[in-house]
Amino acid sequence: MDAYAAGVTGSQTTAPRLTAKGQAxxxxxxxxxxxxxFERGVAGTSTDEVQAKAxxxxxxLYHYFADKRALVAAVIAWQxxxxxxxxxxxxxxxxxxxxxxxxxxxxxxxxxERRCAGGCPLGTLAxxxxxxxxxxxxxxxxxxxxxxxxxxxxxxxxHDRGELPADADPGKLATAIxxxxxxxxxxxxxxxxxxxxxxxxxxxxxxxxxxVERARAR
Amino acid sequence: MDAYAAGVTGSQTTAPRLTAKGQAxxxxxxxxxxxxxFERGVAGTSTDEVQAKAxxxxxxLYHYFADKRALVAAVIAWQxxxxxxxxxxxxxxxxxxxxxxxxxxxxxxxxxERRCAGGCPLGTLAxxxxxxxxxxxxxxxxxxxxxxxxxxxxxxxxHDRGELPADADPGKLATAIxxxxxxxxxxxxxxxxxxxxxxxxxxxxxxxxxxVERARAR
Numbered sequence: 382m383d384a385y386a387a388g389v390t391g392s393q394t395t396a397p398r399l400t401a402k403g404q405a406x407x408x409x410x411x412x413x414x415x416x417x418x419f420e421r422g423v424a425g426t427s428t429d430e431v432q433a434k435a436x437x438x439x440x441x442l443y444h445y446f447a448d449k450r451a452l453v454a455a456v457i458a459w460q461x462x463x464x465x466x467x468x469x470x471x472x473x474x475x476x477x478x479x480x481x482x483x484x485x486x487x488x489x490x491x492x493x494e495r496r497c498a499g500g501c502p503l504g505t506l507a508x509x510x511x512x513x514x515x516x517x518x519x520x521x522x523x524x525x526x527x528x529x530x531x532x533x534x535x536x537x538x539x540h541d542r543g544e545l546p547a548d549a550d551p552g553k554l555a556t557a558i559x560x561x562x563x564x565x566x567x568x569x570x571x572x573x574x575x576x577x578x579x580x581x582x583x584x585x586x587x588x589x590x591x592x593v594e595r596a597r598a599r
Numbered sequence: 600m601d602a603y604a605a606g607v608t609g610s611q612t613t614a615p616r617l618t619a620k621g622q623a624x625x626x627x628x629x630x631x632x633x634x635x636x637f638e639r640g641v642a643g644t645s646t647d648e649v650q651a652k653a654x655x656x657x658x659x660l661y662h663y664f665a666d667k668r669a670l671v672a673a674v675i676a677w678q679x680x681x682x683x684x685x686x687x688x689x690x691x692x693x694x695x696x697x698x699x700x701x702x703x704x705x706x707x708x709x710x711x712e713r714r715c716a717g718g719c720p721l722g723t724l725a726x727x728x729x730x731x732x733x734x735x736x737x738x739x740x741x742x743x744x745x746x747x748x749x750x751x752x753x754x755x756x757x758h759d760r761g762e763l764p765a766d767a768d769p770g771k772l773a774t775a776i777x778x779x780x781x782x783x784x785x786x787x788x789x790x791x792x793x794x795x796x797x798x799x800x801x802x803x804x805x806x807x808x809x810x811v812e813r814a815r816a817r
Contacts, residue, residue, distance in 0.1 A: 385786070385790065385794050385795050385798065392688075427788055436749070459801075498730060499730065500726075501801075502730070504726075505726065507726075507785060507788070507789050508718075508722075508723065508725075508726025508727070509726070509734060511718070511788055511789055512716060512717065513785070516629065518789060521789045522744070522789050522790050522791075525786060525789055525790070526790075542632045553798045553801075553802065554802065556786070556795050556798045556799065557779065557798055557799050557801075557802035557803070559782065559786065559795075560778075560779055560782030560783045560786055560796075560798070560799030561775065561778055561779060561782055561797060561799070561803075562782065563782030563785045564777065564778030564779055564780065564781030564782030564783070564784075564785070564799075565778045565782070565783070566782075567722055567725060567778075567781045567782070567785070568603070568743060568774070568777065568778055568781065569724070569735060570729055571725050571729055571739045571740050571743055572603065572740050573736075573740075574603070574745075576603050576774075577603050577774050577777075577778060578778075580603065580774045580775055580778070581774065581775050581778030581779070581782075583775075584771065584772065584775035585775070585779075585802070585803075587806070588802060588805070588806045588809075591806075591809060596710075
């Protein structure tokens with residue numbers, strides 16, 4: 382088992398219990414903050430702007446988030462939820478080469494929609510926060526590990542069913558696929574072309590497909 | 600041939616002809632700016648600080664660089680030169696699986712030295728500049744393509760010698776290896792562990808090794 386992709390289980394969100402209405406308000410604040418921080422960066426986003434976008438008062442915002450730091454932590458968790466939870470159907474199918482290719486198509490499709498601008502929402506937060514905010518770095522680490530675990534789940538199922546060779550390490554394969562996605566997104570953002578993302582993911586998935594063929598041939 | 604990895608030849612540096620002494624002064628300014636921008640970001644680095652670090656006057660700095668924008672362009676080119684030119688011996692050996700593994704060890708070694716902090720110098724510049732500075736984005740695109748071409752060169756030689764299957768695409772393999780390095784560096788920076796970089800590069804290189812075996816078996 383790979384230590385990187387198997388570091389975390391469960392949700393990193395540690396919000397207090399809220400009523401359904403309170404939960405919806407909190408969610409609206411976080412979604413607004415996430416969008417603003419993706420577009421303008423964390424430093425370029427004020428809590429005033431988050432309030433305006435979410436349509437809440439300062440006292441409402443501070444009821445849910447003691448300070449901007451708490452809001453940033455919630456945004457990091459929200460991005461991980463959106464990537465893994467928002468694509469739950471795709472992640473559930475990551476136990477086959479076809480499912481991996483469908484997930485790859487979805488990632489490429491998002492970049493086509495965004496005209497390759499913006500990059501990965503988690504990667505953007507990482508670039509801004511990793512070296513200056515140790516708490517955010519730890520939160521981002523948890524978020525990436527959730528993403529890696531989401532990819533690893535399907536590969537472990539394939540391994541259990543004997544569709545991957547016994548000596549293949551699903552956790553490591555998941556880490557490699559996540560790295561291909563991250564690196565591909567950086568190159569796609571810089572080149573404004575989906576080609577590097579496509580090539581990076583295709584190569585990683587071709588590697589899995591070759592392992593499946595090897596397991597089948599035995 | 601892959602369009603991504605084959606986009607550029609030659610150097611992107613378009614400096615005017617300088618005397619040896621002038622060239623040395625210019626180089627000292629760029630190296631100082633590159634280090635400061637890597638540590639503090641472009642926005643966090645003033646030309647005053649670059650002057651102080653390089654030990655030059657304002658008039659000297661502005662003799663070589665009309666403005667901060669010109670300095671940023673030179674820093675991007677310098678980082679590409681350092682990655683590809685500074686590791687020329689390693690890049691020359693990228694025409695074998697052993698050479699790829701030696702290059703992987705060198706990249707991991709740099710991260711061990713830096714305690715996994717800072718990430719990729721080009722990636723850091725990209726994170727800060729891509730969405731706000733179209734000229735820097737274009738410069739970064741050229742820099743990444745030079746890196747991809749540096750990796751592709753060796754793979755094309757392997758392909759020419761029949762050590763890679765005829766249907767393998769060296770340009771695409773180079774893009775995938777570069778993406779693995781970039782994504783691995785992001786995950787290594789966030790996790791403060793070299794493991795994701797190691798796993799990402801090992802998986803990409805294992806894929807090349809499997810192609811070499813396939814070519815040999817024919």
